[in-house]
Amino acid sequence: MSNDSAELALLPNGFEDLLPPQADIEAQSISTLIQTFSGFGYQRIKPPLLEFEDSLLAPGPGERLAGETFRLMDPVTHRMLGLRSDITPQIARIASSRLARESRPLRLTYANDVLRTKGNQLRTVRQFCQVGCEIIGDNGAESDVEICVLAVLGLKALGFGAVTLDMTIPGFAGALIPRDADSETVQAIRRAVLQRDRDLLASLKGAEAGALSHVMEISAGTKNAETLFEGLDDTILPREMQWDIARLKTVCEGIACALDELKIMDISVTVDLLEQAGFDYHRHLGFTLFSPKVHGELGRGGCYDVRFGKSGESETAKGFTLYMDTIRKACKSVTVKGQVFVPAEAKWSEIRDLQAQGHVVVRGTGTGDDGAIARCSHRYEGGKVVSNKGSS
Incomplete structure (x- = not known):
């Protein structure tokens, strides 16, 4: 790579490309978490990455996020937009508007990237994925218990052991x-x-x-x-x-x-009743999740008021967020299936049959296939899958 190309490939501080196998590790982890949460009746939502600034930072959970929110001008409306730095304010907006008439308690789950203007000592990245759950409209202790246990079950589904659930009162x-x-x-x-x-x-x-x-x-x-x-x-x-x-x-x-x-x-x-950092909008209950497998927080959550805008009306919510950048560091391995090299002249129906049998197929192009063959554990010859002893 030339010096010019290397310069163009640089990314801003706090941003990174997720390459194999890290991208697969994160994707599989997210899928496992969402499947776990969906099994308890949590329905997935997907808010937009951009919102109007006055909406994203409206009174409620979002009003404390102004200092870490990227802003830009909407060329259509000429209004200021904000790039979300946290999912919770969007949950508050959705619950207070589009889902306001839905029966309570609402159970919602999400898996989305957030962007922040600056990192900190514990989290230097400025773009990462948040995966979490929210119970909205219930003030009982049982929903507190449920949200804490669900966070633990999500981490257990990813293979975490020896997790610490550290509780506090914000x-x-x-x-x-x-x-x-x-x-x-x-x-x-x-x-x-x-x-x-x-x-x-x-x-x-x-x-x-x-x-x-x-x-x-x-x-x-x-x-x-x-x-x-x-x-x-x-x-x-x-x-x-x-x-x-x-x-x-x-x-x-x-x-x-x-x-x-x-x-x-x-x-x-x-x-730890004296631990207060990071619970700016929480009340009554806050908790943080740690593991000896990785430095930093796996996630945090607690109880807060869902309040959107200046109406003053609010309802109780309990939720947690898991940080995939931290979790990904602890998930060192991902299930990798052996790949089967199939020459270009093979029929597409044969490829489909191999995939139906659970094989991952790499189809040849007919030219320059040596590298692809070397990376595969098996090859398809004479209608059979045989070991590729020359694979690396």
């Missing part, structure tokens, strides 16, 4: 900070929580610091859900947080029961 730490606290105190508390600095919290005064110190202390000893709830004194927490704690405990117990009934023993359910 806004937990913030709820313990008094509204009348001065900015210096607020910043000190937030810094202490972020750094898990018990000494700094101990130096602060007020009930909120004591409550956070208690949570930080028991969290330092264990993240196991059952053990943490046993050691948590929720009487020192605000009343609204007591409800959230009770709800989270119920959900964790439901997940444990489901995993036991499914005989899935290699899933760890943990709780």
Whole structure:
């Protein structure tokens, strides 16, 4: 390749070509996930890649995504368009408009690429596929359990073991900070929580610091859900947080029961009440999925309000998103069938019959077939499939 050609082949930072076998790994993984979710009654939707900016970033889940959304001018309407950076705002729009009259709860699933203006330390790519599920219009704990278990089942279907399901309550730490606290105190508390600095919290005064110190202390000893709830004194927490704690405990117990009934023993359910990053629009429940097989998050989800536009009307939704760029790194292999080389003079009906038998057929062109033959494990000769001992 010449220098000019190499220069033209460069891609912007954060974008990549998916080549064999990675493209096949991702496609097969997506197919497996969608099949798993469809088996639980989740119906697939496919939103457009582009929307009007004021729609994509309308009040609701999308209003926090302005900083990572690509924009361009529509040459037809001369209105600004946005390239989606997350599927959730589109789910909110669809549920609040085109599916507003459908009976609840809605169960939706999706598998689409998103694009972002910038990456971060954990995810440097700026285009990747999100696969996920949403339950819309149900506020019960059972739907919380279902969405968490479904995320686990999706990963199990891909061959993941030893997955950690890390639970939290979005806004937990913030709820313990008094509204009348001065900015210096607020910043000190937030810094202490972020750094898990018990000494700094101990130096602060007020009930909120004591409550956070208690949570930080028991969290330092264990993240196991059952053990943490046993050691948590929720009487020192605000009343609204007591409800959230009770709800989270119920959900964790439901997940444990489901995993036991499914005989899935290699899933760890943990709780980190002080983990707040990435749950900007969630409430009551948030969770993140990890695996020792790969660095970074496999996915995340939780509970949020489906609200679209300025009407103020909302309904509860629970959902999760799996990140295929991370998952793909852990799925190192893909089922590759041996390929059969068929010469150009073979009948098309013979090719069809071979494919019906499960063979992957590479048809010769009649010229320059040596490379194709070498890459195939078998060849078709005299009406039979024979081993291609010279294959590489």
